[in-house]
Amino acid sequence: MEAPTPSPWVRLTRPLRWRSAKGTARMLLAFARAERSSFYDMMEAANASADLARKAQYVAHAVDEARHAKMFTLRALELDPSRATDPSLFHADFEHLFTVLGEAKFIAFVHVGERRARGQMQLFREELAQLEGTPRADTKTKALLDAVMRDEEQHETYSLALSQELGGSLGSARLWELKRGWLRAGATLSGLVYTALMSVLYVALFPLALIEKARRP
Amino acid sequence: MSAILGISANSHDAAAALVIDGQLIAAMQEERFTRIKNDAHLPLGAARACLAMAKLDPRALDEVVFYENPYGKLERVLLSMLRTFPKSLRQFPRALASQLGNKLWVLDALSAKLGVDRARVTFRDHHASHAASAYFASPFSRAAVLTVDAVGEETSTGLWLGEGNSLTCKARIAFPHSLGLLYSALTAYLGFEVNEGEYKVMGLAAYGTPRFRAEFERLIQVDDQGFTLSLEYFDSHTNTEVGFSSKLEALLGPRRMPGTPWRLDGNAEDARAADVAATLQVVLEEALLRLAARVKALTGANALCLAGGVALNAVANARLFREAGFEEFFVQPAAGDAGGALGAALLASAERGEPRGTFTHAAWGTGVSGDVAFGLATALGLKASRLESVVEGTVERLVRGEVLAFVQGRFEWGPRALGHRSVLALPAPVEVKERINRVIKRREPFRPFAPMVLEGAAAAYFGAFAPRLAPFMTTVAEVRVEAREKLAAVTHVDGSARVQTVSAGSLCGEVLTRVGAETGVPVLLNTSLNGQGEPIVATEADAVAFFLAHPVDALIIADVVISR
Numbered sequence: 188m189e190a191p192t193p194s195p196w197v198r199l200t201r202p203l204r205w206r207s208a209k210g211t212a213r214m215l216l217a218f219a220r221a222e223r224s225s226f227y228d229m230m231e232a233a234n235a236s237a238d239l240a241r242k243a244q245y246v247a248h249a250v251d252e253a254r255h256a257k258m259f260t261l262r263a264l265e266l267d268p269s270r271a272t273d274p275s276l277f278h279a280d281f282e283h284l285f286t287v288l289g290e291a292k293f294i295a296f297v298h299v300g301e302r303r304a305r306g307q308m309q310l311f312r313e314e315l316a317q318l319e320g321t322p323r324a325d326t327k328t329k330a331l332l333d334a335v336m337r338d339e340e341q342h343e344t345y346s347l348a349l350s351q352e353l354g355g356s357l358g359s360a361r362l363w364e365l366k367r368g369w370l371r372a373g374a375t376l377s378g379l380v381y382t383a384l385m386s387v388l389y390v391a392l393f394p395l396a397l398i399e400k401a402r403r404p
Numbered sequence: 405m406s407a408i409l410g411i412s413a414n415s416h417d418a419a420a421a422l423v424i425d426g427q428l429i430a431a432m433q434e435e436r437f438t439r440i441k442n443d444a445h446l447p448l449g450a451a452r453a454c455l456a457m458a459k460l461d462p463r464a465l466d467e468v469v470f471y472e473n474p475y476g477k478l479e480r481v482l483l484s485m486l487r488t489f490p491k492s493l494r495q496f497p498r499a500l501a502s503q504l505g506n507k508l509w510v511l512d513a514l515s516a517k518l519g520v521d522r523a524r525v526t527f528r529d530h531h532a533s534h535a536a537s538a539y540f541a542s543p544f545s546r547a548a549v550l551t552v553d554a555v556g557e558e559t560s561t562g563l564w565l566g567e568g569n570s571l572t573c574k575a576r577i578a579f580p581h582s583l584g585l586l587y588s589a590l591t592a593y594l595g596f597e598v599n600e601g602e603y604k605v606m607g608l609a610a611y612g613t614p615r616f617r618a619e620f621e622r623l624i625q626v627d628d629q630g631f632t633l634s635l636e637y638f639d640s641h642t643n644t645e646v647g648f649s650s651k652l653e654a655l656l657g658p659r660r661m662p663g664t665p666w667r668l669d670g671n672a673e674d675a676r677a678a679d680v681a682a683t684l685q686v687v688l689e690e691a692l693l694r695l696a697a698r699v700k701a702l703t704g705a706n707a708l709c710l711a712g713g714v715a716l717n718a719v720a721n722a723r724l725f726r727e728a729g730f731e732e733f734f735v736q737p738a739a740g741d742a743g744g745a746l747g748a749a750l751l752a753s754a755e756r757g758e759p760r761g762t763f764t765h766a767a768w769g770t771g772v773s774g775d776v777a778f779g780l781a782t783a784l785g786l787k788a789s790r791l792e793s794v795v796e797g798t799v800e801r802l803v804r805g806e807v808l809a810f811v812q813g814r815f816e817w818g819p820r821a822l823g824h825r826s827v828l829a830l831p832a833p834v835e836v837k838e839r840i841n842r843v844i845k846r847r848e849p850f851r852p853f854a855p856m857v858l859e860g861a862a863a864a865y866f867g868a869f870a871p872r873l874a875p876f877m878t879t880v881a882e883v884r885v886e887a888r889e890k891l892a893a894v895t896h897v898d899g900s901a902r903v904q905t906v907s908a909g910s911l912c913g914e915v916l917t918r919v920g921a922e923t924g925v926p927v928l929l930n931t932s933l934n935g936q937g938e939p940i941v942a943t944e945a946d947a948v949a950f951f952l953a954h955p956v957d958a959l960i961i962a963d964v965v966i967s968r
């Protein structure tokens with residue numbers, strides 16, 4: 188299957204990825220986080236689905252994603268050992284997509300996500316191929332991407348077939364994803380506004396702090 | 405008739421527990437459902453699973469009890485922010501957001517998400533929930549109760565009297581003076597993850613000598629009332645995540661960087677880390693002994709119950725059993741904050757005058773089905789077959805030297821796997837341990853594996869231990885010198901072992917009896933069934949996923965064996 192073209196933004200950030208080991212590590216950790224999120228969702232699907240054939244497909248998919256997450260993390264730590272101290276190293280979102288979306292829409296969404304991820308990996312893989320023979324060549328990361336992409340292609344294929352079988356619509360999965368992106372951007376923005384407001388409030392608490400310190404030094 | 409659901413959430417390790425007419429029906433941690441280790445989110449998966457176990461509609465619940473006072477906690481956070489003004493500027497927005505964002509509204513959220521009338525959602529105090537989780541689960545009708553953790557609303561340490569259906573607080577020590585925070589500050593200092601690495605600190609202590617006594621005397625002063633921390637060494641009043649200040653590094657030397665590989669065979673820095681851990685362990689034990697003496701004086705009871713995160717320290721529990729001077733001693737396996745869910749439910753139940761039940765086993769989770777396991781394995785193209793006898797099939801493989809994933813019945817309550825979701829193997833030779841460490845657990849070299857022993861045979865292999873703790877693996881015992889070679893894979897470097905006793909009548913008991921008949925030693929190595937950084941397996945699918953990712957020789961789920 189042909190991989191989709193990643194967004195222009197992904198192309199524009201290219202220098203950040205390969206200029207330094209730290210930049211590459213950051214990118215790999217972002218992949219690891221996405222893989223881990225996908226693991227949680229696939230395990231939820233495996234545990235919730237009563238159909239044994241689908242349960243099996245979801246388990247196999249989850250195991251792949253856990254392995255990918257581990258491989259990306261290990262490679263990232265090789266490139267940038269200082270990330271080992273990051274307390275959020277193993278954190279990832281879990282949005283309970285199977286429960287939220289229902290099985291048909293969930294698996295359509297999985298397909299859309301897998302396809303986009305593979306598109307990105309494909310691009311990074313090509314960028315790495317171009318660096319071959321230069322001092323910035325990174326054959327280990329390239330081999331890692333090759334191994335992961337073989338699995339991703341299989342995820343893409345089975346999720347498409349399953350989505351068609353269950354009557355999930357790829358269009359509405361994409362629409363849902365757009366809406367989620369919009370809500371997330373809004374949350375980030377309001378988070379920034381909130382932090383600013385609270386910092387002002389904190390300074391305004393100064394008199395109270397004096398009283399409290401006088402009460403219990 | 406009363407049906408009460410206890411809930412703990414929002415700090416770490418969320419859980420739910422269902423008590424009907426005073427009897428525990430189910431108790432489970434949320435991490436087993438989301439697969440996120442120590443998941444602190446509202447435990448909706450666990451709550452629904454508890455209700456499903458009793459076939460109970462949430463609207464039929466008489467009470468949903470949260471394990472702490474959300475308003476009290478907000479007050480403490482705000483006051484400590486004020487006290488550390490202006491240093492707390494950076495923490496303030498985050499702390500307030502985390503309190504106001506979901507913690508303050510937790511009772512409303514529980515009502516809305518579970519579909520229970522808001523008037524039926526209540527709370528009990530954090531330490532009262534801890535105390536109840538130990539006392540009401542114990543078989544005692546009168547007992548002294550010690551609750552020791554990092555911090556609840558404002559209390560870090562509680563001294564209680566449990567009598568019949570009532571619990572009375574006799575004395576308390578307030579935050580920021582806290583043994584839990586001392587322990588977590590040193591856990592972070594030693595480069596481990598707080599709320600997770602505490603076991604590692606305990607294991608590491610066995611490699612060191614407590615040579616930092618003088619330095620620790622500056623950190624913590626132990627006296628007849630309990631203890632006082634020297635706050636300038638800690639940062640916990642502003643930052644509960646790292647919890648130590650640069651002064652601590654000036655006192656004990658530079659902190660250990662997380663993720664650095666351990667070399668305990670001659671590396672001076674790692675030897676120093678082990679000595680710090682050893683000193684911490686001894687100081688903790690002495691502080692606990694003082695507290696135990698005080699609670700004994702306050703209550704005059706001859707039985708002691710212990711709860712709170714500090715009660716997960718099995719080595720300290722063993723010392724309390726030996727030296728605290730109580731005839732009876734009980735520690736329930738989910739002694740940490742997850743246990744608060746159990747305690748809150750048992751406390752509310754006791755207040756209603758319901759009869760008390762006794763906590764005789766830990767299998768309060770959901771079960772597994774052989775049919776599902778077999779169907780799943782077959783669909784995945786794995787080699788699966790049904791066993792005529794689970795005991796015989798298991799023993800045959802173990803005796804051959806195989807490392808088995810073993811999944812039977814309902815999963816365990818609390819952080820220990822007790823033979824329902826375990827990896828099992830023979831307890832010797834020592835290479836077994838190395839194999840499990842290398843391919844399955846990837847643990848630090850100083851983390852020991854635990855033995856499971858047939859109750860009647862325990863005395864032949866181990867020195868004295870607390871008999872009410874050993875079934876739940878909340879204590880340690882000395883391995884008899886003459887038995888150490890036979891138990892090479894489960895004996896810690898200091899000759900101790902975190903022993904679990906199993907009664908002959910249970911499935912594991914039958915396995916141990918048959919293993920004893922075959923090998924002469926009714927002991928097995930037992931470690932929890934989970935990958936590195938993952939929660940213990942709950943379902944058939946979790947177990948099969950484990951099997952696909954880890955090279956154990958076989959997986960036995962109910963009567964199904966899946967092999968390579």
Ligand SMILES: [Fe+2]
Nearest residue numbers: 222251252255
């Ligand atoms: Fe993947």
Ligand SMILES: [Fe+2]
Nearest residue numbers: 252301339342
């Ligand atoms: Fe994938």
Ligand SMILES: [Fe+2]
Nearest residue numbers: 553712713741
């Ligand atoms: Fe606690």
